[in-house]
Amino acid sequence: MNVANELNMKIEVVNWTNPRIGDICEAINGKTFKSSEWATTGLPIIRIQNLKSEESAFNYYNKDLEDKYKVENGDLLFAWSGTPGTSFGAHIWKGSLAALNQHIFRIDFDQTKIDKKYFCSALNYCVAGMIENAQGGVGLAHITKSKFMETKLPLPPLNEQHRIVAKIEELFSELDKGIESLKTAREQLKVYRQSLLKHAFEGKLTEQWRKDNAGDVHGSTSAAGAGSAGAAKLETADELLARIQQEREARYQQQLEDWTKAVKEWEEMNKVGKSPPRPKKPAPLNVHETNKSDLPEGWKRVSLEALLAFGPINGWSPKAIDEPTSTKAITLTATTSGKFDGTKYKYIDTEIPKHSSLWLKHNDILVQRGNTIEYVGVPCLYSGEDNQFIYPDLMMKIQTADSARSQYVVSCMGTVEARNYLRSRAVGAAGSMPKINQQTLSSLPIPLCSVAEQNKITEILDERISICDSCSDYIDEQLRKIESLRQSILKKAFSGQLVPQDSNDEPASELLKRITEEKAQMEATAKVAKAATRKPKKKVANQVDAKKKVKTQ
Template sequence: MIITDSTNGEATTESWTPESFPIPNHWVYADFEQVFENIPLTGLKIPQKEYQKSGEHAVVDQGADLIGGYTNDSNKVLSISRPVIVFGDHTKCFKYISFPFAPGADGVKVLMPRDVVSEKYAFYASKSLRLPDRGYSRHFSFLRKSKFPLPPLNEQHRIVAKIETLFSELDNGTESLKTAREQLKIYRQTVLKHAFEGKLTAQWREQNKDKLETSQQLLARIQQERQARYQRQLKNWQTTVKVWEENDKEGKKPAKPMTPSGIRYPAELELTDLPGGWCWVEYAGLCEQIRNGISAKPEGDSGTKIFRISAVRAMEFALDDVRYIQNIGGIYDQYLLAQGDLVFTRYNGSRNYVGVCAEYKGDGTHLYPDKLIQTRIGVPSLSSKFLEGAINCGDSRRFIESRIRTTAGQSGISGGDIKSIPIPVCGTEEQEQIAIYLSEQTSEIDKMVEEVEAGVRRAETLRQSILKKAFSGQLVPQDANDEPASALLARIQSENATHAVSANKTTNKKLAKPRNKEVRDD
């Protein structure tokens, strides 16, 4: 059972009760200290900014990957005589480590199973725990409060062997599903690339060649539309400023619309040849606004909605992935998104998510943080949906990836990089045809991806079911000849008592050490 803190809805260690279930009579429930020794790491932890891409020694941290980085500092290496369990205090990640390593600095706990506990049994038992989720807060206190079902040592070995046999079969199936998922991602990118190189609409263009604009005509029309839109905005701004002045300049002066930068061909880049009626342009020339978001920190569970960075993925916008910020007096209203805005990720821990964009389709009540970049299209005949697809594939995406810079584990791009993205554009009717073709093809891909994801979820559910049976005594048969777990527990308690007496003697010797006599001059 989990009881939450009424102030923030999060579980507290004091109120949390570990989950337990019936176990065989010859098993016992053991406390954390009876199963693990928490290894001191004083002076060993390596900050993430000091990780190397290669080196003599592996760095193991609380991230999802088994190895977070490398170091050449032998003084930071933890030499272990037996495998250990590395626990991520923030991430709740468990890792089974059987080689010398340097611990990462943030949130790493190294746990050595007691002599009477199988290392792999302790690892799988830990992974079966249902610890509360406190986001990036710490979780070690919950792990220390947990109870561990402890069978006889021989039965522990049988349980581990059975788990690994079943998991091996699951892993083979899951690996096939993940391979299929990656192939579908590649296929999706291929479809998008073909769409925005004009290949999907080649037949349509042949059938409508007498109606198509030339590339020069397309560029001229886009420039004309952008300038006409700017003139309308400028006129509206002048009217708004006049009203502001008539009201004794109350409040902040209305912001002047951004002067169009002009439609520019990215001549210095090597880009894919486009068919007739298409052309490459720099993104800045298509936009009337490109701006970073709010740097103020969100707080509380009420106020104006502001997106998390994770809300934006390539062509996907999670409208419910929000926090809240106090927008008293509408001080942040200028950062409210509008339908059709394309929003980019500016920073992320993963390069794959940097510079991706998605079209905002919300109701205009959402703000965006500093690590996202809002762009607003200033050419009415260019569809935001079309541009969203074009930016996330082909030469446009490759350009973004070439501009990504990584500092202290965070990858990012600038607003200037966004402005310089090369964009393939075509006429309005062809954009509509591309939308139809993409809708048909990507919907089929999405169905296949969902089937694969459902298979991965079923495999994970089965994995958890195996662990639950394993640690309730239902996975392998019991052997009456095995030494009961109570005897193991008694040995653990005896060893702990011996260690405690030894430690007290050492402490007492240190305290009883005579002081050097003071030399006085009489």
């Protein structure tokens, strides 16, 4: 059944009624504060992010403010604009005196006739239906005031409201304990994952493996030769770099050939779309000489650029269309999690040359060059089919040389140290999306070891991180089940099935009658008071007569 239809169905419960929200309250919208009006002192301005998280920073307003835009502790607020599923909803303000920002209603009502906590929960129960009817799209939507006020709300007798609130709080308290435990476990997994990555790229994860394979060049073990004086040693980073440089030169020549073909195709297509970028000649190797003491013998810290056969190159973001075409462009959300999601794409009405570097190929590494500071620099290994997608302008693409394993590199780029390196170098005007450029990404320090050890590190990480992923998936599943249970509780609460009904309670219809009568009386009184403050207008006719009298005198 459609959620919106279900919410607006008449409730067949004894002594309940189903009024419009506008019948029982007033919704006061917030003020539009200009950024030039923000201050560092004064009343905190309540924005939607301040309702979602107590840790969100405030802007302040230090000028005179009308009372209708002020919020006091305990006021009921409703965020009516934002991202469906995250921003919308009712909140009881727990802070001090504050200023109400746009996109938030302050809900004014008679708290002696409607339980505030009941009202808050009932509004949140109705949010899903409101979102279905909201204006806007998947990314951003808003509920108009008229639709908000027309939405119907289940209203039981006042005493039953109190009983429902008490029961909801009792049940939700148990659920909240479970949520807290699950979230703690998830944070512990994150800490373990980062600790695992840190040890991996400090050489600690493979310390015993190096001892066991000290006489092996390419990763095959030899019990007889491992400890013998004449046995070959694992390839050092210097030896590997020399080989990578040869691979980069060979790959560059191949890229020049592909580029020449791509340009020819582009010209044959009347130069539609972005011209194929000329591949860059491999730059000299850049070795980071600092902090060598924290690496095992034979390892070396080099710039990411030294390990690349291609890139970094920005993508392209042409205008999307609704109709399916032969060209799919992934969106930023396809890689935000660090894992490639091939369901996040849009169609574009531009044919891309088959030799264009915009096409993604297996084991390409994508890096978010522009996003919120939390996600800027997120690396992701492309796992889709070759030439199935192109990538957007807010991503950069790189390809590693054959002797630098792509999974090894992308795992290293996911460490706290690497992420902080990129975040600290992101640039952008205040309030804008922070970005990193190709030079910053190219300079990222990467600990380099032999190919055999890269393979071993990748093997260990794959095994242990897959266990972390399974645990994380289990936690997410349990959180979804708890949220589903929470919704079931609310559904029972607002259909009269959660607590016993009492025939001695005043019927909600009588309660609603008193609310509407008092509301109408208050509106009439306010209208009279407003009219009394108006200055009387002089009639034009009287003004004309007065002028005539002056002329005749």
